[in-house]
Amino acid sequence: MNEDLHTLTGAYAVDAIDDPGERARFEAHLAGCEPCATELREFQATAARLGMAVAEPPPPALRAHVLATIRNVPQTPRNPADHAKPGRVPPAPAGPAEGRVAGRRADSRPRPGSRRWRRGVAAGLVAAACLVTAASVTQVVRERQRVERAEAAYRDVASVLSAPDARAATGRATGGGTVTVVASTSRGRVVVASSGLRTLPPSRTYQLWLIGADGPRSAGLLPADRSRPVVAGDWRPTDRLGLTVEPAGGSAQPTSTPLVLLMPA
Amino acid sequence: MPSETGPPEPGGAPEHDADALLGRVARGDERAFERxxxxxxxxxxxxxxxxxxxxALAEEVTQEVMIEVWxxxxRFDPARGSALAWIMTIAHRRAVDRVRREQSAGDREARTAAGPGAAHDPVGERVEARLEHERVRRCLRTLTRLQRETVTLAYYAGHSFREVAELVGAPPNTVRTRMRDGLIRLRDCLGVER
Structure with a gap:
C-alpha cells in the first residue's frame, strides 16, 4: 500500500483534492487497492451522515419543478465499466444538461438581435401544427386521467384547434426550444404548446403575452409541466404572441425581451 | 410536502426506503422518484x-443533484453502500464543483473569511434537535480540534485540503492525515457499517 497516496482517502472522500492530477493519481491507486476502496466507501457513508445532519427542506416549488423536469430527462443505462471503480459518482455532464437551470446571469438574458418574427405560415403548416398539438393533447389525456380538469382542458384546446379559422405559427425560442401557437379569432383564444424550453430556476417563470396595437396583454404563465398545451384568452386578429422570462408569479408588463414572437397567419 | 403517496413514515428507516426506491427509480418509476x-x-x-x-445557488445545486439521481x-450499486450515501456523495461533489467555479469568479475572500467561524460548529442552531443531528454533533466533539476543523472545513465549507492547511496554519500533509484520522474516528463513533 502506498502510504502517501493512502492518506489521501479522507481528503478524497470529502472532495478536498482540488488538483486534477493528484486526484487522477489517487483514483489510479484506488483501482488496485482494495483496502483503500473499502475505506473510501466507509468515509463516504460517514460524510453522508454529516450532510444528513444539516438537512433543510428546499422551497416547496422546487419539488414540482424537479418532478416535471425529469419527465424529459432520459435515464443512463447501467455501465458495467463503472462497476470496477469503487466509490465513484457519475461525472458531471460536460455541457449544459437537460436539468441544468438557467443561471441568473447572462444566460437568462435574450441575446440582442434574436427576435424572431414569423409571418405568412403556409396552410400546410397549420394542419401539421394542429396535428402535433392534438397529439400532445391526446397524450396528456391518456397520462393524466386522474387529473380532474383534463377533460375540460381538452375541450378548450379542441375548440380552438377545430375552429374553421384556426391559424398556426411555430418558432424557435432564444436559448432553445420550440413554441407553437394556434389562434382562432372566432373562438377568441390561442393554444400554445412548447417543447424543449430551457428549465428555469423556481424564481423565474415563462409568461405569455398577446401583443396588439395598444401594447402587450398578459396571457398567463406557462406551467412548470410543459407537456400540456395551454389555452389563453382574448385573442385579437392582429395580435402577436410573445414569450418572456419573468420573476416567479409573472409581471404586469414584460420585463425582458421576448424569446420568441409569433404571428399566426 | 403534498404528495399522493405521502411523506416517508417519520419513524421508518429512510435508509432502507431510499435503497428500495432508488432501485425502482432505476427502472423509470416516477412515483418512486417522487418518494x-x-x-x-x-x-x-x-x-x-x-x-x-x-x-438560490443551493436550490440550483439541489435541482441538479436530484435530476442527476434520476x-x-x-449506476447505483447497493453492494457498495446506501442510496442516501450515494446521493449525498453526488450532492457534495456538485456543491463543491459549483463553489470552486464561483470562487474562481471572484468571491473567494468573502467565503474564506466566513469559513472557520461558520464551519467551526457546523451542526448549528438552525437545525432542529433530531436524533441524527445530535449523534453527529456528539461524535464531532470526540475529534481533536484539528481533526474536527479539517473535516468540517472541507466537508461543510468545501475547502480543499491545501486551503484548509492555510486556514488552520498546519502543513498540508498534516491536514490530510488529520482529515483521514478524523473520518476514521467519526466512522467508528457513528457506527458506520464496515
Whole structure:
C-alpha cells in the first residue's frame, strides 16, 4: 500500500483534492487497492451522515419543478465499466444538461438581435401544427386521467384547434426550444404548446403575452409541466404572441425581451 | 410536502426506503422518484446550503443533484453502500464543483473569511434537535480540534485540503492525515457499517 497516496482517502472522500492530477493519481491507486476502496466507501457513508445532519427542506416549488423536469430527462443505462471503480459518482455532464437551470446571469438574458418574427405560415403548416398539438393533447389525456380538469382542458384546446379559422405559427425560442401557437379569432383564444424550453430556476417563470396595437396583454404563465398545451384568452386578429422570462408569479408588463414572437397567419 | 403517496413514515428507516426506491427509480418509476425526492431533497439541500451558502445557488445545486439521481439511478450499486450515501456523495461533489467555479469568479475572500467561524460548529442552531443531528454533533466533539476543523472545513465549507492547511496554519500533509484520522474516528463513533 502506498502510504502517501493512502492518506489521501479522507481528503478524497470529502472532495478536498482540488488538483486534477493528484486526484487522477489517487483514483489510479484506488483501482488496485482494495483496502483503500473499502475505506473510501466507509468515509463516504460517514460524510453522508454529516450532510444528513444539516438537512433543510428546499422551497416547496422546487419539488414540482424537479418532478416535471425529469419527465424529459432520459435515464443512463447501467455501465458495467463503472462497476470496477469503487466509490465513484457519475461525472458531471460536460455541457449544459437537460436539468441544468438557467443561471441568473447572462444566460437568462435574450441575446440582442434574436427576435424572431414569423409571418405568412403556409396552410400546410397549420394542419401539421394542429396535428402535433392534438397529439400532445391526446397524450396528456391518456397520462393524466386522474387529473380532474383534463377533460375540460381538452375541450378548450379542441375548440380552438377545430375552429374553421384556426391559424398556426411555430418558432424557435432564444436559448432553445420550440413554441407553437394556434389562434382562432372566432373562438377568441390561442393554444400554445412548447417543447424543449430551457428549465428555469423556481424564481423565474415563462409568461405569455398577446401583443396588439395598444401594447402587450398578459396571457398567463406557462406551467412548470410543459407537456400540456395551454389555452389563453382574448385573442385579437392582429395580435402577436410573445414569450418572456419573468420573476416567479409573472409581471404586469414584460420585463425582458421576448424569446420568441409569433404571428399566426 | 403534498404528495399522493405521502411523506416517508417519520419513524421508518429512510435508509432502507431510499435503497428500495432508488432501485425502482432505476427502472423509470416516477412515483418512486417522487418518494425518493421526499426522503433525499432536504439532506441534499441542507448540504448545498452549507457549501455554496447562496440560497438560490443551493436550490440550483439541489435541482441538479436530484435530476442527476434520476438520470444515473441505474449506476447505483447497493453492494457498495446506501442510496442516501450515494446521493449525498453526488450532492457534495456538485456543491463543491459549483463553489470552486464561483470562487474562481471572484468571491473567494468573502467565503474564506466566513469559513472557520461558520464551519467551526457546523451542526448549528438552525437545525432542529433530531436524533441524527445530535449523534453527529456528539461524535464531532470526540475529534481533536484539528481533526474536527479539517473535516468540517472541507466537508461543510468545501475547502480543499491545501486551503484548509492555510486556514488552520498546519502543513498540508498534516491536514490530510488529520482529515483521514478524523473520518476514521467519526466512522467508528457513528457506527458506520464496515
Amino acid at each position: 425518493l425526492y421526499d426522503v433525499a431533497a432536504a439532506p441534499v439541500h441542507g448540504l448545498a446550503r452549507r457549501v455554496v451558502r447562496d440560497p 438520470r444515473s439511478a441505474a
